[in-house]
Amino acid sequence: MHGSDAFDAAASFRPEANDRPTRIRVDLDALSHNFHALQAHAGVPVMGIVKANAYGHGLVPVARHLQAQGIGQLGVALVEEGIALRRAGVTVPILVMGGIHAPQVGQFLACDLEVTVSSIAKLRQVEQAAASLGRQAVIHLKVDTGMERIGVHSENAGPLIEAAVASRWCTVKGIYSHLACSDDPASPMTHEQRHRFLDACRHFDRIGAPMPLRHLANSGGVLHFPDTCLDMVRPGIALYGVMPDPASRATVALKPALSLVSQVVYFKVVKAGRTVSYGATWTAPADTRVVTVPIGYGDGYPRSLSSRGEVLVRGQRRPIIGRVCMDQFMVDLGPGGTAYNEDEVVLIGAQGDDAISCEAVAHAAGTIPYEILTGLNARIPREYIGGASSGGPAA
Incomplete structure (x- = not known):
């Protein structure tokens, strides 16, 4: 075989994806077990975190499986991840937890993705995009209680809450923060973050507005700090059966997926x-x-x-x-x-x-x-x- 004949033969060969001797096996039954075990332990609904290719397990297959298992909410880091899930037929609510970039806000709304709003300036960007599209935006307010990453400082959350509640184009579905040290059950910081977060949330009561979903607990929170579970939890690595830290305690029987x-x-x-x-x-x-x-x-x-x-x-x-x-x-x-x-x-x-x-x-x-x-x-x-x-x- 020579020249174009060899090229044509190579081009017509389509190996299956599992022909490579190296492969990752994902046990969906283990994933189901972990989801239900974490939800039962927390006593509240689970937002399944599937960012970063579902922690290496495969974004679309994992999200589809969790949807089939009855999960009520998914979380991703990037709008691109949310768009990929919508294109794959995933219909459950999806929160994009990363900071928003103004030119992308229209993509959130077009794909029915929930938006993290971390400041009044970000709120105005979302309102502008929603008004231009004539669509209501579903938002979660991000409060910084100690990560110093994104989010308004908890002690300054009042004006953001008031502006969001008064917004014509935004519906406040949730308010959340992220725990910095919950992987270590001995860390005192988690209790301080919980206190700061709940104090910020009380501003809804102060202005007579309905309390949205409060979510604070990540994997460490679910495993070690039950008082952080509140209205919804966001387990990431624990959902896949892996402990977040050597100091973590296996308070829930999980299976590596x-x-x-x-x-x-x-x-x-x-x-x-x-x-x-x-x-x-x-x-x-x-x-x-x-x-x-x-x-x-x-x-x-x-x-x-x-x-x-x-x-x-x-x-x-x-x-x-x-x-x-x-x-x-x-x-x-x-x-x-x-x-x-x-x-x-x-x-x-x-x-x-x-x-x-x-x-x-x-x-x-x-x-x-x-x-x-x-x-x-x-x-x-x-x-x-x-x-x-x-x-x-x-x-």
Whole structure:
């Protein structure tokens, strides 16, 4: 085959998304369990946070599944995420929690997305867009109680509340703040933030306006501070079965929804004294058996796991040796270890009687579980098991 014939043959080949030996498995039944368990524990409705590609689990499939499970509200960070969900047929209310950019406000309204309003100036931008489109805007007021990120300071929230309540073009559905230290159940800051937030909310009573939905609790709040649950909660990482911090307590029985798996693609014996990978940072102390795994930092698997991380091969923990490459890394089986091409390698998840948690990977990498999950990029195909998507195609 030559020239254009070869090109035509390559162009006609359409591999399935799950042909790559490296993949993410998302257990939708685990996601369902976590949603219902967190809602029961909080005793109020859940806003499922699906920003950042649903913490690496897949924005659209996760949102569709939560909608099928009866969730009443979703939260995203960017208007683009909300638009993607609307285009995918997700119909439940969606709050965009990030700061708004004036030229984008019309997109919020056109796609029926709820808007975070964090100042009177932002309120005026929303009113102007709503008036020009002739559409009512649904808004949530953002109060800063200690993050110093976005939101009016709690002690200065009165004028914003009054202006929002009086607005002709805005309907105040909610008021919220974000907890800075709730991942640590011993931190006193959460109680102070709750006090500041509730004091700001009392301004609705002072002016005789109906109280909107008050939402304050994130994952840490739900797990550790039940008095922050108020009218609705916003669990993020806990929804996916991962603890937000080493100090967190497992007050709710959660199930990890994500596994990261690959396969052995090469086996060799590395002689004593030979080095492995870039920089020659690891030297074989004796003849040892080494396998290559086709995933690397180009997929979002941290380079900081070089000679620090572990994987499961044939039910045994094996160390990563040498530097993690962009697309591959090497694993030491030891002098007597055995593995064959296409054997499964588990980077996050269970195999046999052992398991490697996302939290353990984050600890080894010197980071937090949030960064591990959200760093797993689109180069890795996702496949969904359980739920209504059992047996369906990978995404």
